[in-house]
Amino acid sequence: MEDLLRPIYQERASNPSTLGIILIERKKPNSPITDNFDVVLLIIVRSLETDWQEKHYELYNGKTAVMHTITEDLLRRWIDTSGYRKAVEWIIAGKTIFDRNEYISRLKEQLRSFPHEKRDLRKAMEFGKLIKSYTDVKDLYISEQYKDAYTRMIHSLHYLARLAIIEKGYYPEVTLWNQVKKIDPEVYKLYDELIRSNEEIAKRVELMILAADFAISRKAKVSAKHLLDIMETKNGAWSYEEIKQNANVQPYELDLNAMLNYLTEKGILAAVRIDTKGEGVYERKYRVNRP
Known part of the structure; x- marks a missing residue:
């Protein structure tokens, strides 16, 4: 040839x-x-x-x-x-x-x-997609759109799997689950349980929401390191626009809202209220929540 x-x-x-x-x-x-x-x-x-x-x-x-x-x-x-x-x-x-x-x-x-700085960027990108997809899962489940929720959960687990692979220092391959099975059996088990379970789809999604929530929370701080390191470069709080305009954030700017909300909800970021001209209306800014 x-x-x-x-x-x-x-x-x-x-x-x-x-x-x-x-x-x-x-x-x-x-x-x-x-x-x-x-x-x-x-x-x-x-x-x-x-x-x-x-x-x-x-x-x-x-x-x-x-x-x-x-x-x-x-x-x-x-x-x-x-x-x-x-x-x-x-x-x-x-x-x-x-x-x-x-x-x-x-x-x-x-x-x-796979240098660490490139790894951190890729983790932030996959994490943003994961949070957005996982939020969709919960919304679809609450709306009783169980088949769509199931499909989005599959996508969410794909992002979680890519995160696990990148965290271990490898690039995700096209044959993702074969790779994950060797590298991170715990994440593979989540996927296997979702697709092989004998439960009704609604029950499968319900159980996986709980399991995925734990897995995502555990990886949140490490996965968002790229964003957190950027935010640590100044002492004060950042407005959303200031973060978005940072050139280093551009690869995941479309998922930035979802990331900021999730990290604030989990206490990794703190929301800071800034007075505006409107009474009872505050601008929300963000800073890293230091221990």
Whole structure:
């Protein structure tokens, strides 16, 4: 397969802008990692007319291939924000067929080490999604929309699982639950109990709300570390707008409201009331609740 594609990737390798080329082959009949193509070529470049270009190929032997050409900046965003989870697996598991100045080797090592500062950002992002999803579960359950509540609970447990994996220093894979089973059996057990239980859906969701609430509270402070560290950079309280305008919060700004409310409810943040011109109306600001 590699021989058939060599004329295509060699042309790219000769371009000074190309930093590395990785090849990923399909290992099984149904292959989400390769989108069911027989081979994926990932070409990382310094610059490109557009951040991401994709070309599909058919080979004379009936095989199919896809070539993704992406900029280094886009790849970094994907890695840092889980923008395209397959890319991380491509880099870790793929075969390096071109490596300018050991760019791919260093990238693979960075992914294996998963630096703490990148870990904290990813945890905050997953935590925000988790809180928003879990809030939806409770609202749907109270409204007696049990099937929808069940579906949202599945999503919530996915976010909880990703948190558990990131906390242990790994990047979440596409085959998430297989990974969680090895890394965090307790989170896997929650998922297993939800989908395998013989109880009615309403009862399953009710029991899982209680179990998930405990699991989320236990992880809250560690998961929100990225946000709490930002808020610790000044002594006074922060308005919502001040937090939102901080560039470091941008990756999870859409979930910021849910995070602030949850952290305040759990006593991790303190709500500070500031007088306004309206009698009995206060602006709410936030500060980290120090022990």
